[in-house]
Amino acid sequence: MALEWVVLGYAAGAEAVMLLLLTLPGLDGLRRGMISVVRSALKPMMSIVPFCLFLLMDIYWKYETRPTCDDEHACTPSEHLRHQKSIMKSQRNALLIAAALLLYWILFSVTQLVVRLEQMQQRVNKLKKRDD
Numbered sequence: 001m002a003l004e005w006v007v008l009g010y011a012a013g014a015e016a017v018m019l020l021l022l023t024l025p026g027l028d029g030l031r032r033g034m035i036s037v038v039r040s041a042l043k044p045m046m047s048i049v050p051f052c053l054f055l056l057m058d059i060y061w062k063y064e065t066r067p068t069c070d071d072e073h074a075c076t077p078s079e080h081l082r083h084q085k086s087i088m089k090s091q092r093n094a095l096l097i098a099a100a101l102l103l104y105w106i107l108f109s110v111t112q113l114v115v116r117l118e119q120m121q122q123r124v125n126k127l128k129k130r131d132d
Contacts, residue, residue: 004055005093008100011048022110035118037109043062048104052097057092057095 018041020035062066066086068080075083 004051005096008048008051008055008096011045012096012100012103015100015107016043019103019107019110022107022114031114032118034112035111038107040114042108042111045107048100052101055093055097059093062086063090071117 017040018034022031055105066083067075080108
């Protein structure tokens with residue numbers, strides 16, 4: 001199951017890099033190319049949403065079927081430690097899922113805003129040329 005988390009981590013990293021390149025000031029030449037790259041990558045990256053839902057269901061299933069160590073003497077110290085590590089990994093993985101979904105949503109929104117801004121700039125330039 002570790003491969004799924006690696007893939008999700010790389011996808012979230014790619015989203016963050018694309019978002020950073022779209023929003024950094026002073027990169028107008030690069031931004032035009034990045035807009036087309038990001039727009040073409042958004043549809044395939046949409047598969048992150050069902051993938052994250054699957055991983056959330058996996059976390060939930062592991063949470064529901066884990067052994068409980070409620071009493072002091074119910075578990076050995078090694079079982080108690082394994083239980084605590086499992087909880088920490090689940091929390092980390094849930095944060096990774098939330099970050100990937102949030103970054104996808106922000107990337108989608110920022111891309112739409114940048115495209116609208118480009119279109120408005122083109123309209124303004126056309127109106128300026130028509131007025132001259």
